[in-house]
Amino acid sequence: MTLTIHGRPPASVAASDLLAVSGMSVSVPGRGRREQLHLLEDVTFSVGAGRCTAVIGESGSGKSTLLKGLLRTVGKGSRTTGRVHLDGVEVSDLRDREFAKLRGSSMALVAQNALAALDPLFPVGGQVAYLARRHTGGDRAASRETAVRLLGKVGLPDPERTAQRLPHELSGGMRQRCVLAMALACGPRLLLADEPTTALDVITQANALQLLRGLQHELGMSMLFVTHDIGVAASVADDVVVLYAGRVVEQGPVLDVLSSPLHPYTQGLIDANRPPAPGERWRAIGGEPPQPGQRAGGCAFAPRCAEASSMSRTQRPELVRVGSVTVACHARTGGAAAPLDPPPPGAAPT
Amino acid sequence: MTGPPILRAQGVHKTFRSRDRSGRRHETAALRGVDLEVPLGGSLAVVGESGSGKSTLARILVGLDAPDSGTVHLDGVDFPASTGATRRALQRQIQMIFQDPYRSLNPRMSVRSALRFAHHAEQPGADADEACRTMMQLVRLPESYLDRRPHSLSGGERQRVNIARALIARPNVVVADEAVSALDRSVQADILNLLADLRRELRLTLVYITHDVHTVSAVCEDVLVLHQGLVVERGRAATVMADPTADYTRALVAAAPTVDRPLVTVRPTSPPVAGVPS
Secondary structure (H helix, E strand, C coil), rough: CEEECCCCCCCCCCCCEEEEEEEEEEEECCCCCCCCCEEEEEEEEEEECCEEEEECCCCCHHHHHHHCCCCEEEEEEEEEEEEEEEEEEECCCCCCHHHHCCCCCCCEECCCCCCCCCCCCCCHHHHHHHHHHHHHCCHHHHHHHHHHHHHHCCCCHHHHCCHHHHHHHHCCCHHHHHHHHHCCCCEEEEEEECCCCCCCCHHHHHHHHHHHHHHHHCCEEEEEECCHHHHHHHHHHCEEEEEEEEEEEEEEHHHHHHHHHCCHHHHHHHHHHCCCCCCCCCCCCCCCCCCCCCCCCCCHHHHCCCCHHHHHHHHHCCCCEEEEEEEECHHHCCEEEEEEECCCCCCCCC | CCCEEEEEEEEEEEEEEEEEECEEEEEEEEEEEEEEEEECCCCEEEEEECCCCHHHHHHHCCCCCCEEEEEEECCCCEECCCCCCHHHHHHHHEEEEECCCCCCCCCCCCHHHHHHHHHHHCCCCCCCHHHHHHHHCCCCCHHHHHHHHHHHHHHHHHHHHHHHHHHHCCCCCEEECCCCCCHHHHHHHHHHHHHHHHHHHHHEEEEEECCCHHHHHHCCCEHHHHHHHHEEEEEHHHHHHHHCCHHHHHHHHHHHHCCCCHHHHCCCCCCCCCCCCC
């Protein structure tokens, strides 16, 4: 039996999913009149309660746009469509004013560039306190106490004193912890992390990842973790979504996807991450991902793919469930006609 | 070791002085006595985290900064101490590939102008157009790209232009300061293959400055690990990376997650593993 997921809204949102996104598309105005650039197309995935889903892909694949689409911060003139269920409640129909209340309390962002996310003119403690006050009310003294507690929670030494420091007085790792404290200020159920450790040194990164995962479990949060580093994804995530040119090409449990990738793109990403033996060549994917607006019909990966068939160039592959993962590739699923593994009994559409 | 050292640094010290908001003087010792040697045609990776002094070392090696004490010998001549024509001739021999492909090219200059500028600075009078075309072939970019500006190029293409700009002076030694760090791994692989090809074709000596322990043994024969301005470990790259002896190197290698060896300590359900300091 073939279960086609493409384009179909989930019949019911699985009770265990904290976030369920179905058919999300994001487009922004292009240069020409009426031209719309499609940054994300028909993205469907979910994040289980208490779980971490990593979103991987090259630059320009739409990873960050996905987070912006979820937070409704894509920008002027953009269009976001599709259904988003958060904690069982559909939030895609909310008016902007209603939706704004979700930011911080239901879902919070940990930005990539901690230096840019912090105001250089104010002590970091005040910035955390402001957010706590803004979202949960309470007086200044209470929010200040909350801030110091949070700064301690993210592992900053001497939080009382650190709270009074300006961002530039802190190291990169400490700043990233402050940004994390800001994200935690209103007790979000879902943490959206946009390459939170990319700017950090490797040892600092290992500590930050450990901290993120620890807090996630302690506070019972779910996490959507955007990264281009497959090693990081393999370290933090339970599930993984592979994006290419604004579409999901493969998704499933992280161990299954990374140990036996089905999509040639996922395989290519993994190969490019494996250093060759000294003197041998790196296995590059070759070529670069298409720009939005220059994506041809058929499979967007076809021009870079060794396994592309004439079908790949003309017909877009749909996401098809194969065992525990779903994949969009003609070469793997042989079109819709080929026999496929049945989905596990009771499996909810992702 | 394949030959006599073309690049040799001995006892390089560098201290930066600054003042804080209250006017107090601060001294930051970036390099505290670094020795290194690269044989002609060899390759040395300098690995370290931010603040280890690796970029300061790169700048001193190519002559952009002068060491406070210590010497840098390029082709047997004390490079920082040289002046005039000797200095210019030496400068041509060692070139740098800069880190950030988005900021190291002048956005208002076409690729051609960027290359011509470097060409003129290093060998005025020679046929620049011919050299530009040769360089584009060398870095596998179409000649038509000569008339494009950086904003219309992808990160990988910009870094190819950066490499062409470094090579147009026909150097013997190239210092690549985090030359692929800003790129996606898939593009990194392409650029590292190109660097390997160019090393072979042009018999280049490579100094590869990086924080990315995971690429080291595939790119370089030798490695030097820098921590707070001191060399904590050096040796053959394959040996050091597979079996580091210094505690710091061990922590560095253990903290770098790969797809085949994720950070198990990050999973709260797994037992902690020694090596990653918390």
